[in-house]
């Protein structure tokens with residue numbers, strides 16, 4: 001086996017898995033709201049020779065030689081991200097969203113410090129203080145929740161909670177909250193109680209970059225994100241922050257320096273330069289006017305999907321959506337705790353979703369009572385309002401006929417027909 005053999009020659013097993021995955025993506029409707037479909041340019045950068053390089057440190061201050069072109073790439077990634085979000089300082093090295101968040105904890109808190117994060121079952125992320133995550137184990141998390149009736153965030157209650165518990169940091173951001181977040185109010189609460197504000201826009205970064213959702217970057221202390229969700233880039237993370245630290249009286253170390261040293265050498269080793277090259281490509285794509293049109297269509301598609309589901313008798317958490325995601329509550333269908341069964345049935349019909357808790361989950365996180373859906377991936381693929389209507393009707397049909405194989409087979413056929421009109425990476429002959 002030669003060193004320069006292509007995968008067709010060298011590894012039949014993995015090649016087969018790649019081909020099967022390509023086929024699965026091509027023949028199904030991808031509704032996991034944290035997923036997307038990257039451009040060929042992003043795939044090329046991710047698969048480039050930069051995967052070979054070691055470049056510990058930051059541009060023009062590296063521990064290894066040979067970083068002329070890596071520096072060029074990281075400089076461009078930073079410059080483009082600053083322009084895209086209006087950021088004062090950017091660190092593109094975090095390996096993914098979770099380590100980006102971890103680095104912020106390292107930079108701003110001491111172990112055991114108190115912070116507030118959005119309750120996981122109501123729409124927050126594991127790294128916002130879940131008991132099974134470093135954030136909830138090594139720090140003292142006081143979770144805030146949504147209102148019991150409306151399932152919306154109540155900022156007056158969050159403020160009262162903050163005044164009472166005096167957190168050192170409050171995290172805003174969502175993983176399964178289908179409504180807009182008022183980041184400005186979070187910043188005001190943080191300023192008034194003497195806390196840092198970390199806003200985690202992992203899910204909605206694309207929407208924030210294009211003004212389709214309010215962008216917290218210009219006024220928030222620290223903003224973290226992934227690059228692979230609505231931003232439509234490679235799997236990775238990023239931190240944006242103010243340069244000045246509002247609590248730093250003696251001016252010894254500013255916020256930007258604290259963040260950078262927490263990422264490297266505090267938490268990580270060498271950056272993933274191939275991924276950072278792809279991040280730079282992604283930010284370049286997101287700066288183009290077409291990307292704003294794409295983000296607007298994501299939200300339009302989500303609204304049509306939400307309306308269709310409700311017309312078909314399904315109940316949605318908060319009664320709809322104003323971002324890219326939807327949470328179906330299965331309770332009114334008598335399917336409390338049956339999220340997994342619904343997820344499996346939809347999978348069989350060629351519709352990929354994920355089971356999710358609903359606020360004040362009446363069952364358990366392993367057998368939750370909700371289904372989470374999102375439109376970023378299908379929107380990239382070219383689905384518009386009329387396709388979303390078909391998808392919504394198909395989902396309702398499956399939920400209403402969970403154990404009827406004939407119905408599921410029929411839906412699968414419809415979905416396959418729909419997908420044929422939107423081929424995914426058709427030029428990748430070698431992989432299909």
Ligand SMILES: *Cc1c(COP(=O)(O)O)cnc(C)c1O
Pocket residue numbers: 034096097098099101124125127173174175200201202203226236
């Ligand atoms: C997805 C997500 C993350 C984690 O990103 P990974 O890349 O999976 O580590 C963090 N925060 C929020 C709000 C997310 O939605």
